[in-house]
Amino acid sequence: MKAIKEVNFKDAIIKIKILDDGKLLVVDSKTVVRFLDINSLSTISGFKGGISHLRFRNHVVDFSSDASYFTVLNASCSEALLFDAKTKKVLTKIDRHHGEVTCVAIEPKNKYMFSCGDDGKSYGIDIENKKIAFTLPVHVDAVNDIAFSENGQWVATASYDKKVQIFNMTMMARKHRLVAHGDPVMKVHFLSEHRLVSIDKKSSAIIWDYYTGKVITRLEGIHDDVLHITTSADGKFLFFGTQLGYILVYELESYKVLSKKYIKLTSSITALGFDKSTDQLMVGTQSGDLLFYSIYEGEEYIKEQLQVKDYEAIQRFVEKNPLLAYTKIYQLVINLWETTLKKAKLSLEAGDKQSAINLFKHFKNIPSKNSIMQKVMLEYEEFERFAMLAKQGKLALAYSLALKHPMYQDSKIYRSLEAGWRKAFTAAQKHAIDPKGADIARDILAPYRGITQKTKLIQELLTKSEVYKRFRVAIGQKDFRVAFELIKQHSFLKEFADYDALMNYADSLYIKSQKLLQDGDTHAAIKVLRILVDFSDFTLEVKELMRDIENKQKFYNAMEDGDAESAYNLLSINDELQDSEDGKLLQEEWNNDLLKANEYALEGNVKQLNEVLNKYMKISSKNNALANIYGWCYMAQLEKAVKNKKEQAVIENGIKNYILYFGLQDQIESFFHIFKKNYPATKLNLNLQTKGSISMWRASMIVKSILD
Template sequence: MKIICNKSVSKPIIFIKILDNKDLVVIDNETTVRFFDKKDLKLKAGFKVGIKHNYYRSPVVAFSNDSNYFATISQDAKEARLFNAKTKKKVAAINRHHGEVSSIGIDTLSRYMFSSGEDGKTFAMDVTSGKLVFTLPPHADTINDIAFSKNGNWVAVGSYDRKISLFSLVSMEPQEKLKGHSAPVMHLKFFQNKLISIDRNSSAIIWNIHTGKIIKRLQGIHDEITAITTDGKEQFLFLGTKLGYVLVYNLHDYEILSSNFIKITSPITKMEFDNENDILILATEDGFIEYYSIYEGVDRLKELLREQKFTLINDVLETNPLLEYTEVYELLTHFWEKSLEKGLLALQKGDKKRAELIFNQFKHLPEKNRIIQRIMKEYEEFPKFIQFAKEGKLSLAYGLANRFTTYKETSIYRSLENRWKKALAQAQKYVLDPKTVDKAREILAPYRGLSEKTLFIQEVMTKANVYKRFREAMAKKNFKMCSELIKQNPYLRELPEYESLMKFADSLYLKAQKAIKEGDLHGAIKIFRVLQDFEEFKEESRNFMADLETHAKFLNAVKNSDLATAFNMMAKSEDLMMTEEGMRLQEMWNNDLFNAKMAALSGNVDGVKSALQKYMHISSKYIALATMFALAYSVQLEEALQKGEERHIIENGIKNYILNFGITEQIEEFYNTFKEKYPETKLSLELLKKGSLSMWRPTMIVNSILE
């Protein structure tokens, strides 16, 4: 792969990201921040922080997508610092870790800075106020990486204890920890509704984030992974390594496409993807930013296809396997399929020279050439097949068709099968009358020597009553009975009635899909209820019905302004969140939550209640509501301490806080400050009656935590 654009910053690059404003922000290990024009890597602006990071395997700096905030671990790694990227002023710092800060990050929606440490703890700070607002479930050892989902709904942390924590930023609830690694988890990346994790032994696991189940363990990794990214459509997974390789995986089946898609001389430190231009961006330990087009060679492929120079196409495809996922390759595939069809037709007509002429243009494509060689060899016997079919030597004709399966796609074979089905149907009718059973035997006699037909013949001759029941069930549209009879008597599939039944089912399926497309969910559900009776459509119909009924219930809740049902359903289904209605509700929630947060930061409980009033009866929002009221009450306590309120009043406030929310990092931090001012206090947090965020309910709201 050729570099299409590059730039050197001289120092190891430890962070790259394309921001919402399309700038590429690049940070080196001395925390020099540079903003480049994404198109041509021209330097636009920058600033120096002056902190040198000698260790950067974990994320030690972060930048918000909206370009407003910048975070870094301090020189001594004792605190995580948040800066306003516009004013360059420090907003706040987190220095609560027992030991060093190991990883930091700013979430996708630029709401929180996360600080993770050697102590296994992860703190979340509100970026606008600099206040600690919540913590993630602790781990037993160092946190090595932190990742966020594209929609901002999830955060994940991976630890040295070999476990992964998943936390919903919508409901503010943790999921069960993911356990599957035998070595420390070093890297995490969300894609689609999944998560990839990579441990220190380069073992990679794909997880379903909703079930916590392992989907796949990736094969083919033999080097230390140092960077992860995906393309914009999330078709491909790119893994950068310490030895300078880029591996590529298909995210459809998780198979490796290339183990050396790119090879450079320096270790790869970070990767980013330019969705607009399909460009993979590498950052290296020797200070280079390098651009690579993942579809390099597509213009050459297009030219060769236009000129029909198929002998050269394979060389291009071998150079870049991702070209097989382009529209140009689809055209090549279509051309091959049409040529294959023409070549087979020529062989069936006995025109071997014309077939060779058609196929010769593909002989330099190994995969296609193997198919061609097999077909040419099989069709050497085709004249015999035609002769046997014409002479009625059915056992010999079917024997060749079973030996050379391509014959089964020919008109000759289809003609044989049509004759068989007509004979079977005719015999079936004669069997219904005892007087004409011999006639049925006579009709089926030519097929008695065929192993694949013998069972059907026996079934027809001995199960006349089954056929009669089958016809009656069809007449009454009792499709469930039809399916049951077919399941018990497979020979019914050979009859024309079965073909008619399947055509009817196919037409119903198409009607259901049309109804879904037109938004008629109830109409689609009715059709799928009928399709459930067809064995061939049963499982798919049930899945569709479950999804459609859920979607219909959700839309009905939205239509009737039943926010409780709508939000509770969204809490259980990420798919509902991604609907137009779901995104609109989520945007409303985010706006209301922001207004509530601004009120909470001034200790204004009435303001929080006003902003979140419509969510007070929604159970899936209780923990998120509790988090916001806890923030408001912690501000009230801080203000009381600053104003010099009497000790017993503040002690009462602490008791009330812990009774409502339990012992949180926020209250512990405040309690330590309180003890410094009132060392004579006898208050002990451990002896107090404790509530929890999960047990909190809106009925526990008071205007002042001090009362």
């Protein structure tokens, strides 16, 4: 792979990000910030941050997508700083970690900045009010990485404690603690369809379903330290950038590695990104190179070679860039090969070997295709004998050859044999269910005795006629659950015409349900799906579909009825609803109220806070968020009390109340250090207090002042 454009900035590139306005943000290890024209890579503007980073395996700098704010570790890694990107002024700093700050980030919606540390803590800072808003679930060892889902609803932290924590930002609650790594987890990255990839110190990579908390698979083929991760725009491909300068690429349907050396550079990969508008992979290196690669490089070449039928040249190019195998133009090549293979088999069935050879000539120099061609030619050497045996009615011998050469089972002759079998089996079925017809059924099926594929079916038919009767009754009564349970226990039932009719009915139900959904008739669709759910092949998919439909219907009904409680609760558990117009409006309403609430919380104004948040008090999915806001409000009251030199006993009572309501949080511990400096005579011991928790907080616990 060759870069289609590149530029060098001398120092290691540690951040690449396409901003909302289309500019390309590039930050180097000396915190020189550049805004580039993404097409020409010319510098439009920039500034020098003046902080040199000797370690940048973790995320030491991040920008909001609107370029209004940026966060960075200071040179000693003792503090995380939040800057106004326009004025270059520090808005706040986080110095509460016990040990070094390990990584920083700004989430996709630009509401929160995060600071993670050696102490296993991750602070969420409200960018608007510059205060710590909440903490993510604590790890027992250093946090190495933090990542967000594209919609900002989910955040994941990876730690030296070998765990990944998944946190729901909408509900302000932990969803899962993912445990399957045997070594410290170094990297974490969100994928599409509720998936997540995590990589540990020994380069073991796991794909998770973060919604269920289950392992989907483990990736093979990583033999180097992965420093950075990104995915393609369509979510099909996963890219890993490594310490030794390799970029590996995986396909995210089969999870197979497409190339362990997709790109090889002489310098470590220190940043990765993806330009969705052009399908270009962006790579930053330790030597300061910024390179762009077209992941589908070679499409035009394939088109040219397709015109002259040079399939060998096409295959060589696809081997260099395996991602081309997933393009529409390459699908034409696949279709041509499959058509050629089908025609060649028909020629061999007709005994015309030369025609098959002629058909294969365009593919003969492709090793992978050549081996298939040789196998086909070899397989069909006995086809003439197979055809003769079938014609002579020597079914056992014919079927034996078809078993030996599976390709024969695609032939017209074999299909004719199977049609004869089904006709005989159907005829035998009619007699088998008659107590006096067993002998007739045996005579009908006599030609098929000794055929491995048929023996078990014949025995079951002749000995289990009662099963077939129950099967027919179940279908007649539309008790499909019983019918499929019988099929599961007695595979011979699949040979009956009743089974084919049953499956055709299932397909028709599925098609009908999809059409009804497209037409917006969810009520009728649900009725159809309730029938289809009893068909075992469709059960899981239908249950999930019905759950989504019912949730959506409940959501829209709730919106229509003005039932904000149900609407918000449903919104918190369904990503699709969040992308709907009503979902966006609801989230926007919450975000606007949250901004107002944060202002009042900073003032310690509970009365105004109640007025803004009153409509959310009964919404369970907002409980944690509300608890955090009221926690900030009461913390502001405590800070004011110290500033105003209130009596020691009054403030001590406020501290006790805070711990009783919200638990022994980092905020109160940090405040207590300030309190002790101002009131050195205090005997208060935080660990001896009765402790509540954020998860147990309820609106009924709201008081006008935490000091009372």
